[in-house]
Amino acid sequence: MLLEIIDIAVHYGKAEVLRDLSLHVAEGEIVTIIGANGAGKSTTLRAISGLKSVSAGEIKFNGKRISGLKSHEIVRLGISHVPEGRRILAPLSVMENLEIGAYLRKSKKEADSGFQNIFDHFPILRERKNQIAGSLSGGEQQMLAIARALLNQPRLMMMDEPSMGLSPLVVEQVGMIIKEINGRGISIILVEQNARMALNLAQRAYVLEAGRCVLEGEAGAMVDDERIKHAYLGG
Amino acid sequence: NAAPATPPAPVSAPATEAKILKLGCTLPFTNSLGIDTKKALEMLVPAFNEAGGLTVKGQRYNIDIIIYDDKYTADGGRAAVERLVNEDKVNYIVCQVGSAPIVAGLAVTEPAKVLVFCGGASGKIIAPQNKYTYGTATWRTNLAPLFPLLTKSFPNAKTMVNLSPDDETGKALAADNAKVATALGIKVLDNIFYPRDTQDFAPFATKIMVLNPDIMDYPGAVAGTQFGLQFKALYEAGYKGVHVSPMQPNLIEVLAVTPKESMENLISIIPSTDVPNPSEMAKKYKADWVAKYGEWSSASLNWIPAFYAFIEAVKKADTTDAEAIATYLSANGVQWESPNGKGMLVKRPDLKGDRFCDTCASLDFGIFKNGKYEYLGTLSPEESLKANETAFGGTWK
Amino acid sequence: MSPGLFIQLIVNALTIGSIYILMVLGLDIILRGTKILNFAHGQLYMLGAYVLLLFFQTLNLNFALALILSGATLALVGALSYLGVFAVLSRRFTVSTTFSYRLLLSAMASVGLMMILQQGTLLCFGTQERGILSPFPQIIDVFGVRISLTRVVIIFLSILICIGLFFLMYKTRFGKIMRAVSYDPEAVTLQGINTFWIFVSCFALGSALAGLAGGIIAPLFSVTPSMGQNIIFMSFLVLLVGGIGSYRGTIAGGLLVGLLLSFGFQFLGGIAELFVFILVIVILVFRPGGLLGEATE
């Protein structure tokens, strides 16, 4: 098992936002987490990447306990996180954003090949290479965020609402990119409001409600589940 | 040598029970003039008590001195004086050093009729309406005696530039200096003022070298490294003339920043401990200081005359009532002797006051030659007073 | 004005200007990297001078070595201050903390640090004012213009440090990361970068610059406990004139203020300082963000 989350709880101050949450991701798998606004999806991802400390339970990556490590250490172990709201580095140029993304690459050559790869996938980023990232449009920023995470060469990539604010055409592309990334053997945790797309992409899914996992199962089966259809797929 | 660790046994109590006379003082605890003066007082007062204290009308008094930090600021000084006057109920304040805290305190001490003997260079301190306040530093009276000496040593020096801080004291003293110098036929080319905290004197030195004076005068300079930086800048700019200063630079500090050569031909007052035959008092003071604190600081002499002046004033007036002492002093003045030489209160007709309020003291002069001070001579307080009368007019006594 | 005087004034302006530049570059790195308006910067400068005094005069080391050591020591002092004070403070801030709150609290913390450093130095070294005799006492005489070698050395060293710093900030990854961290530390952490140490390095680097400035100036000026208080105002002024966050602006601002003061003292005397202040306000009327900076929120 690549990632195992065992009975974690997370608090913001006194409020408990995650409770007894367990989930796991196998090597090469796409897992999606869906749930309403405020269900705790982003919090789960933040707990995994160490941005938020867990107050109970533990998280194991590759058999090794990672809950308690600092986020940069977790990233180095091979978990990339594309955070909610993109969080690109607005005052820096696009290229500088990417260079920072390539921080973990050992050599310049390695980094350069990473950039080539990125530019092949996202030609628009090559065009905007020297533009200040903050002036990119929302969609361009999302691409930059994904590209930056890819440069970390993760084994597990967590994406928090990657389709947010993207035009339908690009959403489609993002879907393809996710598939492709997965095709390279990278496992993915996908948090999406666009549940239909998420379930189409994923092998397995977890449904979160008020900080607890209420349902878990094959993604394909869930698309047909009446309750899911009603609550998350819209009609 | 193993000195006995136990403190000396207290002097056995005299027959008549001694009363306590409370003296107040405020000093800046964050700069050396304050700290040196504090150390001096903490050394002098216990010694004074041990030597028998003060006797007034047959009653013996021991002095208790209370020193507070005035932070060298108006607000700090005011709070400290408020506390001395209203909380500790002192009737006398001595040895304050900075103009800002002194001036701020006057609004309390004057109405409360507290006797103040203080340093402070501002002429406003000894203004006629401040009936209970006396200046015991010689800033304002040592210029007139200094210049004749200068013209005697360097008869060919005919032009002068004043370099002084851009503040109250600097401006007042520069004006006085110009007056004294002009009276002796020296032409004052310019008065140059530098902001108080200046460290870079090169711009001023450049300006001075354009004027190329024979004499450089430093009224209102601060004794420490800043003084040294002035010498250094002039030296580097190629100045070769005479320097004159009413105050002796603190040699340790000055020589830390500038080479000895830069001070060549500096005529200044020197401390009474450094003359060829210092007085017993001066010798003892220096010895005691070195025994107690180690490193000698001649700067500590500057403000302590206030203490001796106060003691003398109480003795002469033969009362401890502040108002009575003030009445006596304003009318009669007083003379005293301190490790820093003799001193006396004088009138300041030039400041439109007709009470005794300021100080003329004996002055020891030296000149810096070949890397060290050479003794030039000593003036008595009377001679110093004469020189002032000649320069500024009026009757000072 | 004779050409000799002119050169003299320019040299004076350059010396003082280059010290301001070093100070302000340090202030600016700290401000941008860690969002701290560092009021203790003047005290770090003072410490730099004292450390140089210690190594150069008391321990008799070579000047260059002593200077490097004072930079290094101050980097250490800076790092420790950051770890002891600002790191603890920054844990209180969250993403939604307003900028003004953050700015204010960290500035106040630096004021606390300032008080401690200031009085601590006073207690350690005493109130006696000190100085070091310049290791370069020679006077260069070029066509009758007398220039002290110390000043030339100071200008030269400052230029050297500026170039080094420019290289560090714009040609190395560290510089980019520093700018990134100042914007969004969390996003940078997620790239596998230990942002905490970046903050520490920023503060240490800024402090080292202050220390170097203090060390470089020591042979020219005196070393006193109050030397830090005096320079900080002018440094802030230069920061403002040049424009916050602009490397070129800082250099332009430092030179401008140096020139204004140097020529001002020559032709206006003591009120030159006031004149400079007023000029700054005038500059701000026309360029609210400083010479080369942008108006910021």
Next chain:
Amino acid sequence: MALLEIRNITKIFGGLIALRDVSFDVNSSEIVGLIGPNGAGKSTLFNIISGFHHPDKGRILYKDVQINGLEIDRIARMGIGRIFQEPTLFMQETVFENVISGLHRHYQEAAWKALLHTPGANREENNKRDKALGILEFMELSSLKDELAANLPHGWQRVLAIAIALASEPDLLLLDEPVTGMNPSETASMIEKIRQIRERGVTVLIVEHDMRAVMSLCDRIIVLNLGVKLVEGTPDKIKNDERVIEAYLGKQVL
């Protein structure tokens, strides 16, 4: 009659032409959609209308008055409200206080009366509170009203942003991606809200990538691409426009 007239707007950032010669009208009580690929210039146009940017060429007329060049707050006081693409709230205040701040421009009583707490001013203050509560009720935020805005989940923050904008009682409301980050059922209720807002007489100009929302809401849609107006028309027309499909919608639309 056209409430808002966009006339030949061109905006250039550095060398990049973000908008080129864009013109269209928005009529009173209409819901107009503005769609286009990422980077087409939609938000830029919003920024120009609300005064954050100034166009390099062209004019914007609102109620027949030229508004480009005016200050942000001036434009707001003329009745144009907006929400930002990024969540922009008074994060350290409660939901209720956020909405109260939104009411700012509608105080009638002179400021000094408020300082003296004259009865009129007090009455007004109470009115405002009731009004704010009403808006919270309408936006279904009542239960969260004492929560700090910063602690709300993303979706609710968007709802609150709209509530604040509504509080300023705009005649024209610019919504930049209002349903982004919401799941379909939340989206559906938001769509319903926006309809009701229109029914209150507010004209809405909306940027959104959720085609389901856009198509069902808008009376008219304007498509921007690379800063140029591509087409303008009813949802049905847009849905079937080849150029739009190619540039924006993709094949598997809806």
Next chain:
Amino acid sequence: MKLLNSSTVSRNSRLKLGAIIVALAVLIILPLCIESDYIKHLLIMVCIGTILGMTFSMLYSAGLITLGAAAFYAVGAYTSTMLVTSLGLSFWAALPLTIIISAVLSLGFGAIFVRNAGVAFVIITLIFVQVIVIAAGQIEFLGGWGGIMNIPRPDSLGPVEFVSKRDCYYLILAILLLIVVIYNAIYSSRIGRAWRAIKLSPNLAGTLGINAYRYRLLAFVIGSTTAALAGCFYAHYFQNITPGAFAGWLSIYVQLYAVLGGLEFYILGPAIGSVIMTFVPEYLRVVKEIEPIITGLLLLIIILFFPGGILGTIKNPPDFNLTQLKSRLNRMRISKAQGDKS
């Protein structure tokens, strides 16, 4: 400043009213119970400090951090002094004139300064103090660096003569209370809310029709004028003023008052801070040389561990969160275990 629903409002406001009456009574009776003029002097300085602290808080409430509190404090002191000593006006005539003159001046300068928010504003105000101080020192007409001495006390009002510390205390207390009332009214009005909005998000405030520039300017003018009022009293109470008294770190101390007391408490915060910063150092005189170190440490401790200031800490006692502590311990254990492995 939470807006609560009506039932709690009435109970709370009754409680508040009680507290205010008690506090007022204490403030009024205080000088009658205290013998020492020294303490009264400190109390007067506390009142002045509180006023200055409140001006800082006012600008802070609009998102501006000023280090220039001392600037208009000085302007007020000098203006009133000149009006009284040169034109021979009575204190009571000079007071309103001072206010008007300061308001006009602050409007002029504020119009320039307020264009920059953020760090630039902080520095401009800091430098502005310096400008005022140097200008006062350079202008002979204003007494130069030596300042002005023997400024008359406020002229007597009927039987009240303003000679004793007690009378002066009542005067400054009255001024303080007046300012408190005005400030309180402003904060609870829409002006106060607009300031808060600007502080939290200038962009959003703009789209709601709030002109950030004008509201900030308003805060600057009100704050500066208030400081000038305090300066006016200061000059006539102290009876002498020097430029130096306004220089240096005075403005920073003013800031400390606000931070120490609690930044979110725009009125009570500065008051508490001022009391502490006035009395503690006075009584720390015992420890003399290390006093600044103790003050510095105290400041750091408050900022680091009680960032809400004293009032903030009382209101929301820090929650020494056990879960957090546990997770930190966990983390330490892990990093140690990993250290062992490698």
